[in-house]
Amino acid sequence: MTTQPTAAMLAIGDELLSGRTKDKNIGYLADQMTLAAIELKEVRIVADDQDAIVAAVNALRERYTYLFTSGGIGGTHDDITADSVSAAFGLACIYNEEAMERLAASYERRGIEFNASRQRMARMPEGATLIDNPVSTAPGFKIGNVYVMAGVPQVFQAMLTNVLPTLEGGVRMISQVIDCSFGEGDIGTQLAEIQKAHPGTSIGSYPRFTETGFNTQLVVRGRDQAAVDAAGGAIRAMIEALKR
Amino acid sequence: MTTQPTAAMLAIGDELLSGRTKDKNIGYLADQMTLAAIELKEVRIVADDQDAIVAAVNALRERYTYLFTSGGIGGTHDDITADSVSAAFGLACIYNEEAMERLAASYERRGIEFNASRQRMARMPEGATLIDNPVSTAPGFKIGNVYVMAGVPQVFQAMLTNVLPTLEGGVRMISQVIDCSFGEGDIGTQLAEIQKAHPGTSIGSYPRFTETGFNTQLVVRGRDQAAVDAAGGAIRAMIEALKR
Numbered sequence: 073m074t075t076q077p078t079a080a081m082l083a084i085g086d087e088l089l090s091g092r093t094k095d096k097n098i099g100y101l102a103d104q105m106t107l108a109a110i111e112l113k114e115v116r117i118v119a120d121d122q123d124a125i126v127a128a129v130n131a132l133r134e135r136y137t138y139l140f141t142s143g144g145i146g147g148t149h150d151d152i153t154a155d156s157v158s159a160a161f162g163l164a165c166i167y168n169e170e171a172m173e174r175l176a177a178s179y180e181r182r183g184i185e186f187n188a189s190r191q192r193m194a195r196m197p198e199g200a201t202l203i204d205n206p207v208s209t210a211p212g213f214k215i216g217n218v219y220v221m222a223g224v225p226q227v228f229q230a231m232l233t234n235v236l237p238t239l240e241g242g243v244r245m246i247s248q249v250i251d252c253s254f255g256e257g258d259i260g261t262q263l264a265e266i267q268k269a270h271p272g273t274s275i276g277s278y279p280r281f282t283e284t285g286f287n288t289q290l291v292v293r294g295r296d297q298a299a300v301d302a303a304g305g306a307i308r309a310m311i312e313a314l315k316r
Numbered sequence: 317m318t319t320q321p322t323a324a325m326l327a328i329g330d331e332l333l334s335g336r337t338k339d340k341n342i343g344y345l346a347d348q349m350t351l352a353a354i355e356l357k358e359v360r361i362v363a364d365d366q367d368a369i370v371a372a373v374n375a376l377r378e379r380y381t382y383l384f385t386s387g388g389i390g391g392t393h394d395d396i397t398a399d400s401v402s403a404a405f406g407l408a409c410i411y412n413e414e415a416m417e418r419l420a421a422s423y424e425r426r427g428i429e430f431n432a433s434r435q436r437m438a439r440m441p442e443g444a445t446l447i448d449n450p451v452s453t454a455p456g457f458k459i460g461n462v463y464v465m466a467g468v469p470q471v472f473q474a475m476l477t478n479v480l481p482t483l484e485g486g487v488r489m490i491s492q493v494i495d496c497s498f499g500e501g502d503i504g505t506q507l508a509e510i511q512k513a514h515p516g517t518s519i520g521s522y523p524r525f526t527e528t529g530f531n532t533q534l535v536v537r538g539r540d541q542a543a544v545d546a547a548g549g550a551i552r553a554m555i556e557a558l559k560r
């Protein structure tokens with residue numbers, strides 16, 4: 073088995089932790105990673121606090137193939153992601169030339185002054201490369217294996233769309249979803265035996281509360297079609313036997 | 317200034333990281349912590365993986381006043397939160413007597429066999445106390461400063477409702493929200509000066525993308541009413557001056 077690429081996400085912002093803003097980027101990234109066959113292993117949310125950001129960036133970038141961040145790259149005093157990521161890498165946080173040019177051109181076209189606050193959005197670690205922002209110009213950036221993107225969902229999604237084709241995916245995960253009208257209590261023991269008998273797969277059991285009470289959705293995941301089919305078959309046989 | 321209570325959340329589950337399930341508990345907890353005047357400082361999401369859960373539980377329970385977990389406490393093989401939290405504390409994971417009694421009584425009432433899989437839901441660290449589950453009986457538990465709750469949102473919310481009155485809150489955070497029709501680029505420099513002049517407050521700037529383009533919501537937070545009022549007044553004066 074070859075090594076599979078892994079990923080982590082770091083969502084940055086006081087507003088996520090106070091409840092003011094409900095994050096929409098984590099679920100979006102999770103979906104996109106699954107499609108790209110990159111395994112999202114961990115997510116963290118931290119405040120706009122340099123020490124917290126530096127600690128999380130360093131823990132996650134060392135442990136996983138890719139780290140994606142959201143938030144804190146605007147032009148106001150509470151946008152400290154660029155400074156914090158620079159500090160995490162031990163790099164100077166500079167005004168990136170290409171970013172300055174893009175922003176200057178965009179503001180000139182619109183007849184808006186390119187003032188100090190707007191110039192702040194061009195700050196990033198020395199040696200970073202830009203991530204295009206087709207929505208509102210101000211670019212994200214990549215440094216090492218860290219992709220720094222905006223927190224506004226429309227911009228985050230647009231930036232991620234630009235990043236995805238540059239990532240190396242793994243062997244795609246195959247999954248089978250099996251609806252089960254029995255609760256976990258009815259199937260738990262047998263399901264554990266099926267999991268043991270099919271070690272090349274990962275079987276998840278998800279209880280759901282619906283109008284008719286609790287039922288269960290079973291998901292078989294794996295990278296080998298035959299192994300996933302075999303585990304799925306065993307689960308369906310178990311459910312049929314229970315119905316008799 | 318007295319020390320304010322802090323909190324962290326650990327959401328556990330492969331399904332959150334694959335995108336299959338979109339978490340609804342983090343935002344809910346964030347809102348409830350703000351209402352309870354407990355500062356939510358960090359959130360992590362990890363897979364159903366004992367090493368990952370143990371590492372996160374120990375990092376977070378040592379750093380914050382309270383740690384809340386969601387997910388992985390059902391009766392199937394992939395529910396490993398009780399074992400993992402026990403391992404994090406170096407405690408045996410046992411069948412809690414009171415939980416066994418509650419579950420046995422509930423299943424007896426409903427004429428359902430209390431089998432091995434259902435008994436698994438009574439497993440928790442030795443010395444844990446129960447968190448009531450009015451929705452589906454199987455209790456959560458508290459051990460030390462860690463509150464272990466279900467992942468199904470209806471159950472998570474019901475458990476948290478039972479836990480909240482037992483927590484010690486801090487001095488309530490006061491906030492003022494000010495809508496600003498100017499973009500961050502227009503106000504960034506002045507806003508940074510206002511923040512510097514009002515150190516007892518925390519001023520957040522949140523760009524939003526709406527039909528009319530980018531505008532900004534400004535939020536002043538603090539624990540002293542006069543300080544928050546003063547900063548809010550300075551921000552409104554800035555906006556009025558820009559309109560002229």
